Amino acid sequence: MANSNKPNIKDKYIxxxxxxxxxxxxxxxxxxxxLRKTAIEKFKSAEFPTLKDEEWRYTNVxxxxxxxxxxxxxxxxxTPSAGEAEKHLxxxxxxxxxxxxxxxxxxxxxxxxxxxxNAIVSNLGSLKEPELQKLKxxxxxxxxxxxxxxxxxxxxxxxxxxxxxxxNFILDKPVQILYLTGNEKSExxxxxxxxxxxxxxxxxxxIINYQPLFDVKYxxxxxxxxxxDENAIIDFYKIQNESEKAFHIDKIxxxxxxxxxxxxxxxxxxxxxxxxDINVLLDDEYIENHLYGLYLATGTQHVDNHTFIDHAKPNCxxxxxxxxxxDEKARGIFSGKILVRKxxxxxxxxxxxxxxxxxxxxxVDAKPQLEIYADDVKCSHGATVGQLDMTAYFYILSRGIxxxxxxxxxxxxxxxxxxxxxxxxxxxxxxxxxxxxHLHSKDF
Amino acid sequence: MITIKNLHAKVExxxxxxxxxxQVNAGEIHAxxxxxxxxxxxxxxxxxxxxxxxVTAGEVIxxxxxxxxxxxxxxxxxxxxxxxxYPVEIPGITNTVFLxxxxxxxxxxRGLPELGAKEFLDLMREKSKILNIxxxxxxxxxxxxxxxxxxxxxxxxxxxxxxxxxxxxxxxxSGLDIDALKIVAKGINVFHNDKxxxxxxxxxxxxLDYIVPDFVHVLYDGxxxxxxxxxxxxxxxxxGYDQLIKEAAEIEA
Numbered sequence: 001m002a003n004s005n006k007p008n009i010k011d012k013y014i015x016x017x018x019x020x021x022x023x024x025x026x027x028x029x030x031x032x033x034x035l036r037k038t039a040i041e042k043f044k045s046a047e048f049p050t051l052k053d054e055e056w057r058y059t060n061v062x063x064x065x066x067x068x069x070x071x072x073x074x075x076x077x078x079t080p081s082a083g084e085a086e087k088h089l090x091x092x093x094x095x096x097x098x099x100x101x102x103x104x105x106x107x108x109x110x111x112x113x114x115x116x117x118n119a120i121v122s123n124l125g126s127l128k129e130p131e132l133q134k135l136k137x138x139x140x141x142x143x144x145x146x147x148x149x150x151x152x153x154x155x156x157x158x159x160x161x162x163x164x165x166x167x168n169f170i171l172d173k174p175v176q177i178l179y180l181t182g183n184e185k186s187e188x189x190x191x192x193x194x195x196x197x198x199x200x201x202x203x204x205x206x207i208i209n210y211q212p213l214f215d216v217k218y219x220x221x222x223x224x225x226x227x228x229d230e231n232a233i234i235d236f237y238k239i240q241n242e243s244e245k246a247f248h249i250d251k252i253x254x255x256x257x258x259x260x261x262x263x264x265x266x267x268x269x270x271x272x273x274x275x276x277d278i279n280v281l282l283d284d285e286y287i288e289n290h291l292y293g294l295y296l297a298t299g300t301q302h303v304d305n306h307t308f309i310d311h312a313k314p315n316c317x318x319x320x321x322x323x324x325x326x327d328e329k330a331r332g333i334f335s336g337k338i339l340v341r342k343x344x345x346x347x348x349x350x351x352x353x354x355x356x357x358x359x360x361x362x363x364v365d366a367k368p369q370l371e372i373y374a375d376d377v378k379c380s381h382g383a384t385v386g387q388l389d390m391t392a393y394f395y396i397l398s399r400g401i402x403x404x405x406x407x408x409x410x411x412x413x414x415x416x417x418x419x420x421x422x423x424x425x426x427x428x429x430x431x432x433x434x435x436x437x438h439l440h441s442k443d444f
Numbered sequence: 445m446i447t448i449k450n451l452h453a454k455v456e457x458x459x460x461x462x463x464x465x466x467q468v469n470a471g472e473i474h475a476x477x478x479x480x481x482x483x484x485x486x487x488x489x490x491x492x493x494x495x496x497x498x499v500t501a502g503e504v505i506x507x508x509x510x511x512x513x514x515x516x517x518x519x520x521x522x523x524x525x526x527x528x529x530y531p532v533e534i535p536g537i538t539n540t541v542f543l544x545x546x547x548x549x550x551x552x553x554r555g556l557p558e559l560g561a562k563e564f565l566d567l568m569r570e571k572s573k574i575l576n577i578x579x580x581x582x583x584x585x586x587x588x589x590x591x592x593x594x595x596x597x598x599x600x601x602x603x604x605x606x607x608x609x610x611x612x613x614x615x616x617x618s619g620l621d622i623d624a625l626k627i628v629a630k631g632i633n634v635f636h637n638d639k640x641x642x643x644x645x646x647x648x649x650x651x652l653d654y655i656v657p658d659f660v661h662v663l664y665d666g667x668x669x670x671x672x673x674x675x676x677x678x679x680x681x682x683x684g685y686d687q688l689i690k691e692a693a694e695i696e697a
Contacts, residue, residue: 390495395532398492399546399602400520400553409537416536416585432536 009065014044017155020073031132032124032158039142039154046148058333058365059275059304061149064247069189069219071156072102078183080213085109088178088211090239092426095176096121098161101213102181103190103220105159114172120164121175124193127162135164138197138227145279145308146223149249153223157193160224164195165202167229174205174424182214182243194224198232198260205235205424212243212270222250228260230284235263235423239431242270244299251277258284265422266305267431268295269438274303282309282316282344293322294418296438297330297362304333311344314374318348323418324355325411326362335367336381342373351381356388356414358407388414408436445470445610445641446491451502452666453490460486462666463502468610471638475652475677476645478663479685484645485529487663488614491643492526493519507609520546521553523609527599527616534586539598540568542586543605550606571604575631593624600631611635612643617651629654649681664689 017040027033048065049056078101085099085106098121099109105123115121120131127135142151161177181190196206210220220242228234242248248271256262266276280289295303309318324332334353355364366383388410396406412419415435422428446468453461460483468474478484490497491504493516504511511519534542548558559567568582575597587595596616603611613632617625632655636642644655652660652674660676661668664685669692670676680688 389532391530392532392534394492394494394496394516395528396534396542397516398520398526398528399542399606400517400550401542401546402517402549403515405545405549406517409534409542413535413537419536 009068010043012068013071013152013155014040016071016074020071020156031129031136035139036155036157039151042142043148043151043155046151048148055306055335058331059273059302061273063273064219064249067187067217067219070186071189071191072104073156073158075102075183075186075188077101077104078213079106079108080180082109084213085178085180088180088209089176090207090209090427090430092430093174093424095174095207098123098175098177100159100161100177100179100192102183102188103159103179103192117169118166119169119171120162121171122162123159124157124162124195125159131164135162135195135197138225139195143253145251145253145277149221150223150251153191153193153221156189156191157223158191160193160195161208162195163197163204163206165198165204165232167199167201169199169202171202171204174207176207176209179208179210179220180213181210181220181246182212182216182218184214184216187216188218190218190220192220192222194222196224196226196234196236198226198228198234200229201231202229203233205237207237207239207424207427210240210242210248210270212241212246215243215245217245218243219247220249222248224250224252226252226254226262228254228256228262230258230260232257232260234261235265237265237422237424237427238267240266240268240270240274240276242274244270244272244301246271248274250275252279254278254280254289256280256282256284256287256289259286261288263290263421264292265418266291266293268293268297268303268305269434271303272301274301276303276305278307280307280309280318282311282313282318285313285315287313287316289316289318290421291318291320291322292418292421293334294415295322295324295332296435297324297332298327298438299330300328301330303331305335307336309338309349311338311340311347311349313343314345314347316344316347318350320351321418322353323415324353324364325358325414326355326364327358329359329361331362332364333367334364334383335369337369337371338379338381340370340372340374340377340379344374345376347374347377347379349377349379353383354414355385356411357385358388412436445472445507447505449503451487451490451504452500453486454498454500455486455496459500460666461490464663464666464668466661466668468641468643470641472659473636473642473644473655473657475657475660476643476663477647477660477677477680480647482663483666484647484663485614488526488612488643488645491612492516492524517549518553520608521550525603525606525608525611527603527611527613529615529618531587531595531599533588533590535588537586539582539584539586543568543602546602547606567605571601574604574634575601575627577601592619593621596620596628597624597631600628604631604635607635608640610641610643612645614645615647616644617646617648625651626654649677652677662688664692
């Protein structure tokens with residue numbers, strides 16, 4: 001992995017941890033740090049994935065391992081101005097705002113005024129003991145699905161967004177979580193650890209917006225856990241707009257209880273190498289889960305989407321729709337696994353993955369997998385790869401509309417069924433614009 | 445308006461048009477009829493500039509300009525309009541945005557100021573009335589969820605909005621019930637005046653009961669084998685194409 005002149009990358013991160021720990025002083029005995037210590041111990045025996053791992057066969061992480069990123073906690077802090085932060089936010093609607101720089105919370109740039117009752121819209125680093133008690137069951141362990149990157153996140157996770165909704169709590173405005181990352185002086189490792197816990201009958205809309213603070217190389221390594229109790233309704237919009245030089249590895253674990261509804265949007269625009277893992281456990285009956293994904297990639301961008309839906313109980317429904325638009329030499333991967341366990345009778349599980357290649361050099365690999373052990377289920381999956389619809393293109397041109405605009409309209413049309421279900425109108429509008437802009441600016 | 449001389453065109457390596465000659469002047473309505481596979485839709489698509497068709501010989505002069513090497517968007521801006529046989533659905537793009545973009549691009553090309561929002565909406569209202577189009581249809585995505593008849597009506601609505609010099613209608617009558625056919629014909633008749641021209645490509649005579657052509661041409665095997673006035677269409681309706689095709693074959697031989 002590393003050449004002989006460089007120390008082993010794992011040893012480097014273990015040393016980084018020791019340095020981080022030595023600066024902690026009083027906090028080294030804290031509950032959070034005990035979690036980090038468990039993680040670093042685990043990390044020592046973990047191996048980074050290679051192309052030989054089935055789940056990583058299309059994504060070579062060497063470029064990440066050959067870089068020596070400095071964990072944000074060990075690097076100097078930078079505080080952007082409010083104006084700088086503002087530029088990266090989606091606007092035109094009211095929201096609570098949590099802003100992080102290199103994964104560290106920025107109270108001065110955030111705005112959570114008006115959160116009432118026992119709800120928590122805050123950050124991991126500033127949680128008090130009683131709040132931690134409430135959340136403990138959801139954040140303790142290293143799970144089976146954790147790979148070396150996820151464990152590394154947990155070792156260095158000093159901060160992250162925390163949203164806790166008590167039973168029957170309906171959040172009156174969406175929360176926008178902004179992660180600004182990058183440092184001009186050093187290559188940063190940002191390790192956000194996000195936690196969303198939704199009580200019975202609670203509702204919220206949550207946007208996580210990853211943006212570059214500088215257009216430099218850095219590594220965002222995120223773990224997000226989402227728990228929804230009975231009847232909760234959560235809309236979760238992850239929008240990845242990292243720098244084109246950045247690496248982004250994200251794992252979202254979603255565990256749902258009875259009759260809860262989660263709509264998860266994973267929209268990927270930026271990054272040099274991007275891996276999005278989403279694991280969903282439908283751990284009760286009458287659950288609804290919607291996974292929407294859109295990935296736009298150009299240049300030499302590499303975007304790998306892995307999803308896993310575990311139908312553990314009967315009478316649940318999952319709907320998955322992923323769409324990719326790939327230009328130039330970009331590479332896209334979609335791997336979607338649906339497991340329907342023996343007990344999960346009356347499961348409805350639908351998966352669709354469609355990609356459009358705008359250039360001859362762009363590639364996409366699609367790997368749908370259905371594993372069904374119950375006999376009374378409705379499941380389907382489909383994957384298509386194609387070009388833009390030339391008949392539709394001609395139709396638009398024949399009305400006098402110029403070629404570049406015609407292509408933009410077709411891309412917008414292709415993305416429509418992922419974008420249309422977005423419930424925040426102003427966000428939808430801006431994403432529409434962004435989709436057109438993203439490819440337009442590349443002169444495709 | 446348009447002069448087509450000895451037009452040859454191929455699609456996927458196969459020659460479909462084998463020397464079409466046609467002259468259409470301002471104020472005229474021409475009907476192009478013929479059996480399936482005779483090249484009618486190919487002719488319509490070639491005139492509008494579809495990339496999939498390769499012109500191998502001949503020329504097309506539209507309002508003094510050579511069309512052959514002109515991209516489709518410029519043909520539209522010069523005043524040519526094709527009503528599609530199978531109008532395309534464009535999810536996420538509303539009829540309003542689509543038409544406003546089209547009209548303003550055409551106006552820009554011609555050095556005219558763009559239409560403002562109010563002028564545009566007034567125009568939409570006026571033209572949609574002619575076709576009894578529901579205003580909710582206009583705010584929906586282009587052709588998405590439209591019935592076959594609504595799609596064809598929407599083509600004629602676009603025709604009225606864009607107001608081109610030459611309208612080519614490719615099987616606009618197919619799949620329409622009698623009421624929709626009457627409305628579509630009304631739209632075409634409202635559009636038509638002595639400064640513009642219409643080419644109606646159709647398989648059947650029935651649209652021609654409502655849009656009276658000045659000339660009727662029979663296209664067969666990539667060539668116009670007979671031209672006449674509106675009575676030719678009536679004759680075809682009665683006798684079918686077989687007799688004409690036989691005669692043409694005899695002349696050829």
